Amino acid sequence: MFHIDALSRKPIYExxxxxxxxxxxxxxxxxxxxxxxxxxxxxxxSINPNTIQKAYSELDARGIIRSVPGKGxxxxxxxxxxxxxxxxxxxxxxxxxxxxxxxxxxxKKEIEECVEKAYANIxxxxxxxx
Amino acid sequence: MFHIDALSRKPIYExxxxxxxxxxxxxxxxxxxxxxxxxxxxxxxSINPNTIQKAYSELDARGIIRSVPGKGxxxxxxxxxxxxxxxxxxxxxxxxxxxxxxxxxxxKKEIEECVEKAYANIxxxxxxxx
DNA sequence: CTATGTGTACTATTCCACATAGTACAGCTA
DNA sequence: TAGCTGTACTATGTGGAATAGTACACATAG
Numbered sequence: 265m266f267h268i269d270a271l272s273r274k275p276i277y278e279x280x281x282x283x284x285x286x287x288x289x290x291x292x293x294x295x296x297x298x299x300x301x302x303x304x305x306x307x308x309x310s311i312n313p314n315t316i317q318k319a320y321s322e323l324d325a326r327g328i329i330r331s332v333p334g335k336g337x338x339x340x341x342x343x344x345x346x347x348x349x350x351x352x353x354x355x356x357x358x359x360x361x362x363x364x365x366x367x368x369x370x371x372k373k374e375i376e377e378c379v380e381k382a383y384a385n386i387x388x389x390x391x392x393x394x
Numbered sequence: 395m396f397h398i399d400a401l402s403r404k405p406i407y408e409x410x411x412x413x414x415x416x417x418x419x420x421x422x423x424x425x426x427x428x429x430x431x432x433x434x435x436x437x438x439x440s441i442n443p444n445t446i447q448k449a450y451s452e453l454d455a456r457g458i459i460r461s462v463p464g465k466g467x468x469x470x471x472x473x474x475x476x477x478x479x480x481x482x483x484x485x486x487x488x489x490x491x492x493x494x495x496x497x498x499x500x501x502k503k504e505i506e507e508c509v510e511k512a513y514a515n516i517x518x519x520x521x522x523x524x
Numbered sequence: 525c526t527a528t529g530t531g532t533a534c535t536a537t538t539c540c541a542c543a544t545a546g547t548a549c550a551g552c553t554a
Numbered sequence: 555t556a557g558c559t560g561t562a563c564t565a566t567g568t569g570g571a572a573t574a575g576t577a578c579a580c581a582t583a584g
Contacts, residue, residue: 317544358492358508379509444572447532463531489525
């Protein structure tokens with residue numbers, strides 16, 4: 265289910281956060297559902313429990329999961345909505361990224377091709393899911 | 395001319411690399427032109443000379459500047475072209491970024507607005523420059 | 525030639541984020 | 555009671571980033 269790239273410069277706990285967020289968006293993890301325990305996931309991935317907890321704390325702070333001591337961690341009901349708004353806040357970053365490409369002489373058409381390609385890929389998955 | 399954000403998680407040497415690349419793209423630094431010396435820039439920015447050199451070594455390796463011992467560092471003739479190709483190689487990253495936004499439920503229209511906005515901003519600068 | 529400024533190459537040190545190791549405590553539940 | 559859960563804490567090791575200081579070779583103005 266999970267896949268960790270130990271050679272990546274991206275911290276392990278961030279990789280876990282991103283993958284769980286992705287699982288929520290793809291429907292692999294649904295609101296209310298329980299996610300693997302800190303210890304079981306640490307064993308499955310051969311990673312220190314502290315690293316898993318750091319990822320879970322981050323997800324808890326973002327409102328993606330809720331941690332219940334003694335029971336486990338569960339996907340929040342409004343996790344998908346939270347993620348949508350979180351991503352919407354990054355549109356300004358996207359604009360700045362595209363500005364850099366435009367400044368470097370990348371044609372507008374090339375950017376539009378990226379947009380088309382991205383939404384074409386997502387549509388396939390969306391049709392299958394619903 | 396330069397501006398360093400000491401609080402940024404982005405390394406100082408990377409900030410310098412990005413700013414010089416940006417100066418090349420905006421025409422503030424033209425091919426053949428000499429850039430500040432390692433020592434003078436380190437004094438101007440109150441930064442260790444080793445950090446400046448690390449940035450210059452990176453720019454040299456990328457083919458943006460050429461370092462001439464005893465004389466100084468100069469912008470390469472084909473630096474703009476090198477930068478354009480370098481940015482073109484990052485279009486796949488852009489596609490992946492947009493895919494994440496699309497998966498999170500961001501409307502295609504919102505992305506297209508970012509593209510329009512980015513190219514509108516660049517056009518203004520382009521008209522003024524040439 | 526001399527002095528100064530240039531890029532470059534080292535070593536040593538400090539700092540901090542990341543990850544690990546180990547222990548401990550409190551709450552839930554079969 | 556036993557075993558699972560989340561959580562908190564200290565200690566340690568690692569690696570990148572940045573600093574400090576020194577040294578060498580080259581170019582140029584005086």
